[in-house]
Amino acid sequence: MRKKTSLKDIADALGVSIAIVSYVLNNKHEGRVSEYKANQIKEMAKKMNYFPNQIAKSLRKDKTYTLGLIIADISNLFYSNIARYIEDESKRHNYNVIFGSADENADKFKELVHVMLSRQVDGIILAAPKGTEATLNYLREQHIPFVLIDRHFPEVVNINTIGINNYQASYSVVEHITENGFKKPAMVTLSTDLYHMKERTLGFKHASTELLGMQSPEVVEIEEDILSDEIEGQMLNLLKNGTDLIYFSTNKIAMEGLAVLVEHNVKVPKKMGIVCFDKADAYKIFHTSITYVEQPLRQMGHEAVEVLLSLINGNQFAKSIVLGTHIVAQDSSKLPK
Amino acid sequence: MRKKTSLKDIADALGVSIAIVSYVLNNKHEGRVSEYKANQIKEMAKKMNYFPNQIAKSLRKDKTYTLGLIIADISNLFYSNIARYIEDESKRHNYNVIFGSADENADKFKELVHVMLSRQVDGIILAAPKGTEATLNYLREQHIPFVLIDRHFPEVVNINTIGINNYQASYSVVEHITENGFKKPAMVTLSTDLYHMKERTLGFKHASTELLGMQSPEVVEIEEDILSDEIEGQMLNLLKNGTDLIYFSTNKIAMEGLAVLVEHNVKVPKKMGIVCFDKADAYKIFHTSITYVEQPLRQMGHEAVEVLLSLINGNQFAKSIVLGTHIVAQDSSKLPK
DNA sequence: TGGTGTTGATTAAACGATTAACTATATTTG
DNA sequence: CAAATATAGTTAATCGTTTAATCAACACCA
Numbered sequence: 001m002r003k004k005t006s007l008k009d010i011a012d013a014l015g016v017s018i019a020i021v022s023y024v025l026n027n028k029h030e031g032r033v034s035e036y037k038a039n040q041i042k043e044m045a046k047k048m049n050y051f052p053n054q055i056a057k058s059l060r061k062d063k064t065y066t067l068g069l070i071i072a073d074i075s076n077l078f079y080s081n082i083a084r085y086i087e088d089e090s091k092r093h094n095y096n097v098i099f100g101s102a103d104e105n106a107d108k109f110k111e112l113v114h115v116m117l118s119r120q121v122d123g124i125i126l127a128a129p130k131g132t133e134a135t136l137n138y139l140r141e142q143h144i145p146f147v148l149i150d151r152h153f154p155e156v157v158n159i160n161t162i163g164i165n166n167y168q169a170s171y172s173v174v175e176h177i178t179e180n181g182f183k184k185p186a187m188v189t190l191s192t193d194l195y196h197m198k199e200r201t202l203g204f205k206h207a208s209t210e211l212l213g214m215q216s217p218e219v220v221e222i223e224e225d226i227l228s229d230e231i232e233g234q235m236l237n238l239l240k241n242g243t244d245l246i247y248f249s250t251n252k253i254a255m256e257g258l259a260v261l262v263e264h265n266v267k268v269p270k271k272m273g274i275v276c277f278d279k280a281d282a283y284k285i286f287h288t289s290i291t292y293v294e295q296p297l298r299q300m301g302h303e304a305v306e307v308l309l310s311l312i313n314g315n316q317f318a319k320s321i322v323l324g325t326h327i328v329a330q331d332s333s334k335l336p337k
Numbered sequence: 338m339r340k341k342t343s344l345k346d347i348a349d350a351l352g353v354s355i356a357i358v359s360y361v362l363n364n365k366h367e368g369r370v371s372e373y374k375a376n377q378i379k380e381m382a383k384k385m386n387y388f389p390n391q392i393a394k395s396l397r398k399d400k401t402y403t404l405g406l407i408i409a410d411i412s413n414l415f416y417s418n419i420a421r422y423i424e425d426e427s428k429r430h431n432y433n434v435i436f437g438s439a440d441e442n443a444d445k446f447k448e449l450v451h452v453m454l455s456r457q458v459d460g461i462i463l464a465a466p467k468g469t470e471a472t473l474n475y476l477r478e479q480h481i482p483f484v485l486i487d488r489h490f491p492e493v494v495n496i497n498t499i500g501i502n503n504y505q506a507s508y509s510v511v512e513h514i515t516e517n518g519f520k521k522p523a524m525v526t527l528s529t530d531l532y533h534m535k536e537r538t539l540g541f542k543h544a545s546t547e548l549l550g551m552q553s554p555e556v557v558e559i560e561e562d563i564l565s566d567e568i569e570g571q572m573l574n575l576l577k578n579g580t581d582l583i584y585f586s587t588n589k590i591a592m593e594g595l596a597v598l599v600e601h602n603v604k605v606p607k608k609m610g611i612v613c614f615d616k617a618d619a620y621k622i623f624h625t626s627i628t629y630v631e632q633p634l635r636q637m638g639h640e641a642v643e644v645l646l647s648l649i650n651g652n653q654f655a656k657s658i659v660l661g662t663h664i665v666a667q668d669s670s671k672l673p674k
Numbered sequence: 675t676g677g678t679g680t681t682g683a684t685t686a687a688a689c690g691a692t693t694a695a696c697t698a699t700a701t702t703t704g
Numbered sequence: 705c706a707a708a709t710a711t712a713g714t715t716a717a718t719c720g721t722t723t724a725a726t727c728a729a730c731a732c733c734a
Contacts, residue, residue: 004454006690017714022692034712049479054455055401056690059392059719066435074424080417084438096452098403098435100424115433117341118391119403142386259621282619284596343720354684359722371682393720396689 005050013044021045025052058120066096067308068116068124070109072151074101077251078278078295079127082149085301086125093309095122104224106131117144123308127151130193145311149304151196152320160311161320162304166196169293169325170203173247173275176291176327178211181335182245182273184218186238188231188257189249191221200249200277218243228256235260238272245273245333251280258286274332289330296323342387350381358382362389395457403433404645405453405461407446409488411438414588415615415632416464419486422638423462430646432459441561443468454481460645464488467530482648486641488533489657497648498657499641503533506630506662507540510584510612513628513664515548518672519582519610521555523575525568525594526586528558537586537614555580565593572597575609582610582670588617595623611669626667633660 007025011018016037023029024041033041058064067090071079079101087097098119102109109132116124123145128136136156139146147160170187177185187204190197201219208217220238222230235257238246248254254276261268268274268288276283276292283290303321310319344362348355353374360366361378370378395401404427408416416438424434435456439446446469453461460482465473473493476483484497507524514522524541527534538556545554557575559567572594575583585591591613598605605611605625613620613629620627640658647656 007692008690018691019693019715020713022690026692028693029712031710032712037712051451051455053396053457053690055392055395055457056719057692059390059396059689059721060691060693062719064392074417074421080411084411087437096435096456098433101421114388118388119433120390120392255618255622262622262624280619281592282617282622285592285599285619285623287599287624345720355721356684356686356723357682359720363722365723366682368680369682374682390720393689394722396691396719397721397723399689 004053005045005048006053007050010041010044010048010050013048014040016041025050062120064120064122065094066098066119066121067305068113068119068121068126069097069099070112070116070124070126070128071099071101072104072127072129074103077280078150078297082297082301085298086305089302089305093305095305095309102129104129106135110135113139123147123312125149125304125308128153145308147304147308147311149300151194154195158318160307160318162300162307162323163196163321164295164300164323164325166199167203167206169277170200170247170249171207172325172327173293174204174207174211176329177245177247177273177275177333180273180333182333183212184214184243185212185245185247185273186218186220186243187247187249188220188222188234188238188253190224190227190253192224197249204247222253227253231256232260232263236264239264239266243272244335245269245275247275247277249277251276251278254278254280255282258290262287268332269334270336273335275327279328286332288332291330291333292328293325294328295325299323341390342382342385343390344387347378347381347385347387350385351377353378362387399457401457401459402431403435403456403458404642405450405456405458405463406434406436407449407453407461407463407465408436408438409441409464409466411440414617415487415634419634419638422635423642426639426642430642432642432646439466441466443472447472450476460484460649462486462641462645465490482645484641484645484648486637488531491532495655497644497655499637499644499660500533500658501632501637501660501662503536504540504543506614507537507584507586508544509662509664510630511541511544511548513666514582514584514610514612514670517610517670519670520549521551521580522549522582522584522610523555523557523580524584524586525557525559525571525575525590527561527564527590529561534586541584559590564590568593569597569600573601576601576603580609581672582606582612584612584614586614588613588615591615591617592619595627599623605669606671607673610672612664616665623669625669628667628670629665630662631665632662636660 007018007021011021020033021041023032024038025045029038069083069086071083074080083099090097100112102112106129109129113135125147127150128148133153133155136153140159147162149162152161152163189201205217208214220234248257266272274290276290279292279294307319344355344358348358357370358378360369361375362382366375406420406423408420411417420436427434437449439449443466446466450472462484464487465485470490470492473490477496484499486499489498489500526538542554545551557571585594603609611627613627616629616631637660644656
């Protein structure tokens with residue numbers, strides 16, 4: 001790689017000191033440098049194709065204008081979308097993003113955090129896998145600005161979070177399907193300790209009891225790593241036991257579940273109603289339009305960046321933002337009269 | 338943010354010079370530092386929670402161990418997947434990736450290139466939108482190591498590229514569908530000047546003429562930004578004019594097209610056969626399993642990183658790698674006998 | 675005794691940019 | 705006319721690391 005032009009190169013070419021070159025190129029030369037010299041310098045900079053070395057700048061200013069983003073799983077549509085919004089929003093504030101996917105692995109997560117820290121990111125946005133409480137506490141003790149998205153860790157106190165009201169979201173789903181005449185819904189979800197997922201499940205359970213009088217609401221929990229093996233059997237069970245609507249708790253699980261319905265030629269919503277968590281472009285190639293819970297992704301990305309920047313700029317107060325969701329009602333939860 | 342531990346802090350705490358701390362922590366202390374001191378230093382480093390400032394390191398070594406990745410459009414599944422493989426592969430070599438999406442916009446692309454350069458990335462992997470030849474030439478003139486993926490620019494000479502044989506891929510599609518008894522295929526694609534897409538179309542045209550004797554092979558080109566408005570009308574045309582199979586040239590266009598088929602309740606493959614370019618998880622919720630052209634994504638990511646690292650390490654010779662694709666044959670291109 | 679090696683350290687320059695503090699003229703002002 | 709004030713610049717320290725060069729103390733040997 002050819003050596004890049006530095007301030008020194010420009011200064012030497014013009015026979016001036018490095019300092020005024022810096023002043024001029026940063027537009028801090030009012031009353032310091034003559035217009036004539038200033039123009040000379042600007043022209044020479046252009047001619048020599050100068051652009052500043054951010055690395056040197058960062059070292060000097062102790063600020064990299066870079067945010068770290070660690071997401072739990074990049075292959076998950078929800079995260080890749082939110083990543084995009086975070087990147088956009090950061091760019092609006094002249095920050096760059098370096099990102100990594102922890103693949104739901106606490107060790108990988110910890111390693112990524114250290115990579116980001118050694119790169120001196122100004123702050124970190126993270127969706128943390130389970131088992132990462134210690135790392136989060138570490139970040140907090142070190143006073144590293146960070147904000148959690150999507151997932152919430154009640155054990156780690158006094159931190160900044162952006163999330164949705166998972167309990168309420170599920171509760172609303174049951175309200176919606178109740179209004180549409182379904183009597184025996186089941187929820188298919190992942191077996192996990194993550195707080196936000198437990199809330200999602202709890203909302204469903206309580207609502208099923210309170211609104212539909214179900215003594216033991218039907219919740220099927222599947223281990224994530226055996227999802228595609230397990231789900232078919234579980235779905236067939238539900239088809240047999242009189243369940244009239246399935247509520248899939250994530251995008252990924254929805255895709256697998258819908259695939260089973262297609263394979264077994266189950267008519268939606270006649271034979272089985274469907275509600276999914278999260279929007280997906282792909283729903284439109286399913287034979288029935290799909291009712292789903294929509295999260296305010298753009299807003300989440302926006303808030304995450306806002307909160308993080310306020311921390312970076314010295315704000316001391318922890319902030320938790322809980323956003324609402326809404327149900328996009330389509331045919332898959334409309335019982336034919 | 339609390340001030341981080343530096344080499345100086347450790348040196349001061351132990352009353353030694355910065356230099357030996359550096360030597361010890363980089364394991365370059367054979368024959369320079371006593372074992373006793375070395376251990377002291379290591380322990381103190383751990384105790385003080387030291388980890389190196391990569392920014393300072395980069396400045397000194399003129400090497401950031403960071404690669405830039407600019408993709409044409411992150412919302413495209415193809416690119417987000419390949420981004421993932423590139424990130425994995427880079428990490429294996431202890432490189433980090435900073436990435437950006439140019440959203441098919443040449444100006445944004447140029448800006449991203451400059452962001453990456455000012456961050457002193459060691460090299461760049463890019464999928465370039467059209468109209469970026471000047472920027473690519475600039476990179477070449479500046480001897481910045483870079484490699485192009487997916488897209489190829491014949492006008493820009495002597496550069497490194499990783500791609501697939503698009504002509505051949507489409508030709509094989511026609512072979513496949515011919516063997517399966519289809520007589521009148523149509524290709525639905527984007528109207529674009531991008532070389533690789535034109536090749537993709539050309540392969541289809543030539544094969545249609547040579548294998549099926551079509552005088553004017555049916556190719557429907559749609560402007561990208563009006564895709565979802567246009568496609569329905571175009572598809573209805575094809576349904577009327579005797580077309581028996583549609584070949585969608587990209588993932589995105591396939592999704593839109595399949596949605597139209599669902600909406601109009603068109604049976605696949607009985608009423609219309611389907612072949613898509615690129616794999617998608619979502620195909621499995623379509624009512625018929627979908628035949629698609631699979632690109633070797635992982636290998637592309639792997640090769641891109643390999644080639645880029647060899648350039649970074651001083652290799653001077655341009656290298657173009659053309660990989661093969663293969664057809665995953667499913668029901669959507671199987672004419673019922 | 676003086677030269678040579680070995681061991682275990684230190685010193686200081688360098689990477690590229692920023693910026694407070696200083697200097698040297700020129701111009702204004704009371 | 706001396707003092708104050710602009711104007712137009714330079715110097716040098718600094719950020720955290722790396723690393724070549726140097727140095728001091730001591731052992732060994734002829």
